[in-house]
Amino acid sequence: MSLPRFTKSFTRAEPVPEAGVEAALAVLRSGRLHRYDVDEGEEGEAQALEREFAAWQGARFALALASGGQAMQVAMRAAGVRPGEAVLTNAWTLSAVPSAVVAAGARPVLVETTADLVIDMDDLEAKARATGARWLLLSHMRGHLCDMDALVDRCGALGVAVVEDCAHTLGARWGGRRSGSWGLAACFSTQGYKHLSSGEGGLLVTDDEGLMARATILSGSYALHPRHGAGPPEEAFGEALLSEPNLSARMDHLRAAILRPQLAEVEDRVARWNARHDRVARALARHPRVRLPLRPAPEAFVGSSLQFLLDGAAPHEAEALVAACAARGVSIRWFGATEPRGYTSAHGSWRFVQAQALPRTDRVLAGLFDMRLPLTFTAEDCDLVAAHLAEAVNDVIGRE
Numbered sequence: 213m214s215l216p217r218f219t220k221s222f223t224r225a226e227p228v229p230e231a232g233v234e235a236a237l238a239v240l241r242s243g244r245l246h247r248y249d250v251d252e253g254e255e256g257e258a259q260a261l262e263r264e265f266a267a268w269q270g271a272r273f274a275l276a277l278a279s280g281g282q283a284m285q286v287a288m289r290a291a292g293v294r295p296g297e298a299v300l301t302n303a304w305t306l307s308a309v310p311s312a313v314v315a316a317g318a319r320p321v322l323v324e325t326t327a328d329l330v331i332d333m334d335d336l337e338a339k340a341r342a343t344g345a346r347w348l349l350l351s352h353m354r355g356h357l358c359d360m361d362a363l364v365d366r367c368g369a370l371g372v373a374v375v376e377d378c379a380h381t382l383g384a385r386w387g388g389r390r391s392g393s394w395g396l397a398a399c400f401s402t403q404g405y406k407h408l409s410s411g412e413g414g415l416l417v418t419d420d421e422g423l424m425a426r427a428t429i430l431s432g433s434y435a436l437h438p439r440h441g442a443g444p445p446e447e448a449f450g451e452a453l454l455s456e457p458n459l460s461a462r463m464d465h466l467r468a469a470i471l472r473p474q475l476a477e478v479e480d481r482v483a484r485w486n487a488r489h490d491r492v493a494r495a496l497a498r499h500p501r502v503r504l505p506l507r508p509a510p511e512a513f514v515g516s517s518l519q520f521l522l523d524g525a526a527p528h529e530a531e532a533l534v535a536a537c538a539a540r541g542v543s544i545r546w547f548g549a550t551e552p553r554g555y556t557s558a559h560g561s562w563r564f565v566q567a568q569a570l571p572r573t574d575r576v577l578a579g580l581f582d583m584r585l586p587l588t589f590t591a592e593d594c595d596l597v598a599a600h601l602a603e604a605v606n607d608v609i610g611r612e
């Protein structure tokens with residue numbers, strides 16, 4: 213190996229902006245950490261985050277929650293998913309997504325993934341018809357957006373309501389329209405390595421008054437829902453006040469204080485992520501064995517991670533590539549592994565979901581690799597990572 217070993221961490225996020233540190237200290241000094249610890253008419257950090265996020269996202273209402281997973285569970289329940297009901301969702305996603313369906317008492321029906329890493333709409337339609345499912349929890353996994361216009365048309369015709377999982381598409385757009393504005397509701401995560409980070413956290417947006425009223429009660433608002441600046445009017449609560457359980461999934465002022473200054477710089481982050489992504493992608497695209505998923509013209513994605521495919525790679529080759537990269541200091545994941553590794557797990561290892569045959573997804577995942585591109589990487593870091601990757605593919609798989 214002629215290249216210098218890569219030594220930077222693939223998981224290191226940037227520091228919290230100074231304004232966030234200051235705001236967090238102010239919360240700590242006030243002693244008022246709980247979101248409902250505000251005076252009459254006062255706007256706390258959690259309320260301010262909800263107001264600012266709703267405005268930024270272009271949604272009528274926003275609710276800050278304890279995690280993205282809780283946002284999805286709350287969204288499903290608040291939308292009206294009934295126990296035992298079928299909920300369509302992506303076969304290729306993180307385990308938190310089918311888990312949220314299960315937590316809402318429903319039954320995940322997994323939909324195939326295309327070679328370009330988006331939901332397979334023909335399989336979606338076939339499974340919607342076969343199961344009578346009324347819901348789709350659509351995961352824009354790793355930031356790959358399907359043709360959203362076509363999806364909305366298909367689901368509309370099938371009577372399937374869409375809830376978006378935007379954990380990887382905060383800041384992304386399809387045809388100029390923000391991801392998270394296409395369905396009944398959308399969920400975002402502010403966990404460690406996401407586009408906004410408070411360690412743990414989530415956000416739920418919707419334009420639907422009743423849904424947001426139920427979500428607010430579900431999040432654990434006790435009878436303090438009037439202290440939600442970005443929530444629906446009092447009249448919308450009605451029977452939800454007594455009918456919905458309390459899942460204790462609130463966000464606190466401290467995390468909200470950390471997030472607000474990050475929201476102000478998210479467009480800048482998106483541009484910086486995409487510069488890193490495109491630099492590595494351009495270099496990889498020159499390798500004859502590497503395939504990059506198609507990114508259609510209407511898609512404006514956020515390149516916080518990069519996916520590449522080695523179609524037809526054997527499992528031992530995939531394992532050897534991950535090991536060869538690790539030896540070079542380059543951390544990549546393979547989605548085809550049968551045992552869960554870190555944040556990647558294939559549908560076959562979700563034992564809490566009834567086993568389902570997904571041959572097309574399995575074929576794609578067998579050759580699918582993933583790499584994070586943190587903002588702490590410089591342009592030179594990206595070039596070195598790309599060069600290592602190309603060399604490792606040559607060593608393990610070859611060029612032909």
Ligand SMILES: *Cc1c(COP(=O)(O)O)cnc(C)c1O
Binds near residue numbers: 280
């Ligand atoms: C992180 C993530 C989630 C869940 O977010 P948490 O805040 O960790 O619960 C959901 N979907 C995808 C695709 C994610 O990456």
